[in-house]
Amino acid sequence: MSLEKTKVYDLVSGVEKKYTRYFDTIDEIALNNQEKVLKAFQDARVESRHFVGSSGYGYGDEGRYKIEEVFSLIFGSEASLVRVQFGSATHAIVMSLRALLKPNDTLFSVTGKPYDTVYNSIKSTGQGSALEDYGVKYADVNLIDGKTIDYDAIKEYLRTNKPKVVFLQKSRGYMWREALTIADIKIISDLVKEISPQSIIFVDNCYGEFVETKEPCDVGADVCIGSLIKNPGGSISPTGAYICGTKKCVDEISSFFYSVNINDEIGSYEAGYRLLFQGLFMAPHIVAQSMKCALLFSGVYNELGYEVMPKIERYRGDITQSIKLNSNEELIKFCKGIQEASPVDSHLMPEPWEMPGYSDKVIMAAGTFVQGASIELSADAPVNEEPPFIVYLQGGITYEHCKLALIKTLTNTSE
Ligand SMILES: *Cc1c(COP(=O)(O)O)cnc(C)c1O
Numbered sequence: 505m506s507l508e509k510t511k512v513y514d515l516v517s518g519v520e521k522k523y524t525r526y527f528d529t530i531d532e533i534a535l536n537n538q539e540k541v542l543k544a545f546q547d548a549r550v551e552s553r554h555f556v557g558s559s560g561y562g563y564g565d566e567g568r569y570k571i572e573e574v575f576s577l578i579f580g581s582e583a584s585l586v587r588v589q590f591g592s593a594t595h596a597i598v599m600s601l602r603a604l605l606k607p608n609d610t611l612f613s614v615t616g617k618p619y620d621t622v623y624n625s626i627k628s629t630g631q632g633s634a635l636e637d638y639g640v641k642y643a644d645v646n647l648i649d650g651k652t653i654d655y656d657a658i659k660e661y662l663r664t665n666k667p668k669v670v671f672l673q674k675s676r677g678y679m680w681r682e683a684l685t686i687a688d689i690k691i692i693s694d695l696v697k698e699i700s701p702q703s704i705i706f707v708d709n710c711y712g713e714f715v716e717t718k719e720p721c722d723v724g725a726d727v728c729i730g731s732l733i734k735n736p737g738g739s740i741s742p743t744g745a746y747i748c749g750t751k752k753c754v755d756e757i758s759s760f761f762y763s764v765n766i767n768d769e770i771g772s773y774e775a776g777y778r779l780l781f782q783g784l785f786m787a788p789h790i791v792a793q794s795m796k797c798a799l800l801f802s803g804v805y806n807e808l809g810y811e812v813m814p815k816i817e818r819y820r821g822d823i824t825q826s827i828k829l830n831s832n833e834e835l836i837k838f839c840k841g842i843q844e845a846s847p848v849d850s851h852l853m854p855e856p857w858e859m860p861g862y863s864d865k866v867i868m869a870a871g872t873f874v875q876g877a878s879i880e881l882s883a884d885a886p887v888n889e890e891p892p893f894i895v896y897l898q899g900g901i902t903y904e905h906c907k908l909a910l911i912k913t914l915t916n917t918s919e
Contacts, residue, residue: 512914516907519803523816530795536717537788544577545785555778562772571780572768575736578784580722581748585758586732586780588773590745593710593731594621594861600729600747601626603760604704605668607639612667612703614658614692615684616646619677619708621861643667650681653688655695662699670696670703674712674720675822678886680813680894683711683821686718693724704753710734711822711878711898714791719748727753732780733877735823738790739901740783742775742874790879791823794899797881797906798825801897804910823879829893835885838895839869841913842883845905846871856887864888881909 520527550570558565568586575584590596605611617623628636636642643665645657672692674684684692693705707720707728713735720728727749732741747757758768802825803816811828814820829835839854849871856865864886872880881900885893900906 506917507914509911509915512911515804515807515914516800516910519800519807519816523799523803526799526816527796530792530799533715533717533795534788534792537714537791540717541578541785541788544574545781547577548573550574550781555776555781557774557776558772559774560772561770563769565772567777568771568773571777571784574781574784575746575748579719579728579746579748581728581754582751583754584746584748585754585761585768586744586746587761587771588732588742588744588780589771591743592621593708593729593734593745594619594625596731596745596747597622597708597729598625599761600706600727600757601635601640601669601671602638603757604706604727604753605635605638605640608641609668610641610643610665611635611669611671612661612665613642613644613671613673614653615671615673616644616679616681618671618673619710620863622708624861624863647681650679653684653692655691658692658695659699662696662703666700667703669706670700671706671708672720672725673708673710675708675710676813676824676826676896678894678896680826680828680892682814682818683715683824685819685821686716686720686723688821689720689725690723697724711824714788715795715820715822721748726750727757732783733874734879735791735794736784736787737780737874737877737879738783738786739874739877739879740779740786742779744780790901793901793903793906794823794879794881795820796903797900797910798823798897800903800906801825801827801910804914808914824896824898827895827897829895832887832889832893835887835893835895836867837916838913839867839883839885841916842869842881842897842909843871844916845909845912846881847905848873862886881906 554567554570572584572586626635628634704726707725709728709730729747732744802812806812813826854869856867859866868884870882879899883897885895
């Protein structure tokens with residue numbers, strides 16, 4: 505589709521006017537979260553000396569301890585491990601599952617198949633290092649029609665099985681499904697605690713942070729993990745991931761990640777921690793920018809007749825916006841529009857490629873300052889020859905940029 509610029513401007517301002525109150529709601533959430541983050545910095549008495557890094561083993565690294573203290577306060581957890589040594593959120597999630605699950609234990613996912621890169625480290629393919637290869641068992645329950653949690657199936661499973669870990673993925677991932685909200689997570693966690701109190705409630709919180717005013721550990725999760733190049737890094741953190749949770753779980757995870765008895769007491773980062781603190785401080789605002797971006801794309805594409813998930817009116821649990829396009833060509837064109845509107849690599853053309861850890865070819869449009877940081881405006885899609893042709897859009901660190909990019913996707917005439 506290629507529309508006239510004036511028509512697109514009218515569409516955009518029409519959507520902004522018609523749905524003002526949904527945009528306003530996002531400002532309210534951001535204000536709440538900013539207050540929470542500010543209070544955590546103050547209660548933890550963050551000082552500029554905490555920005556200084558360490559070298560070697562990193563014993564007594566005060567900046568590292570301080571950023572972890574601040575994360576625990578914000579995420580409502582007893583303990584946390586916030587480390588730049590995690591190469592990605594997948595790394596932190598898979599490593600934590602390996603730490604918590606022993607041979608013959610069961611991992612039970614209540615939100616269907618986990619995110620591609622995580623799932624590939626669960627299912628055995630005969631290569632030898634997936635959880636199943638170590639004797640861990642796996643079971644799951646899908647959402648009903650991609651929308652509703654299947655409480656009956658979960659209850660039935662938990663009555664006869666006692667999984668060591670109950671796994672929840674908050675965000676939609678590459679699925680035509682809704683994100684979980686904190687209210688959903690509370691219901692699931694209450695239910696698990698009632699029927700199978702020994703189970704560890706484990707949340708993949710990627711893309712979910714600061715979207716609502718509470719976080720998973722506030723409502724009963726035992727472990728909650730996400731990426732620092734997504735929401736809680738506020739587009740400023742250069743790398744890393746966080747794990748928040750009960751002291752027992754976080755200790756078990758760090759003794760696996762580092763070594764027994766050493767636990768979290770080593771790990772240096774000579775470059776220092778300022779960007780982690782500053783990114784975390786900015787995260788509520790940056791997440792709000794990306795939420796408004798999602799609302800705008802949702803509203804405008806829906807007005808043009810496309811099926812979108814979620815719709816603009818819907819209460820959101822993550823920053824991702826899915827749009828069902830009509831063909832592969834439209835999908836690739838959409839991604840090219842996003843790429844051309846980027847501040848970095850705008851002259852490069854995204855092509856579908858076999859990205860490590862994903863099952864389909866994936867096209868990714870991202871011209872980001874931090875490599876692959878999807879809190880910056882980015883769009884990606886698994887590429888298949890058959891429908892549905894769904895593009896997943898997320899991020900955007902200024903709403904103005906998102907608006908320009910949206911206009912680009914609709915007015916782009918280049919092939
Ligand atoms: C991005 C994402 C991951 C993986 O994070 P990486 O840092 O890219 O490894 C896992 N789960 C969900 C829901 C995600 O959005």
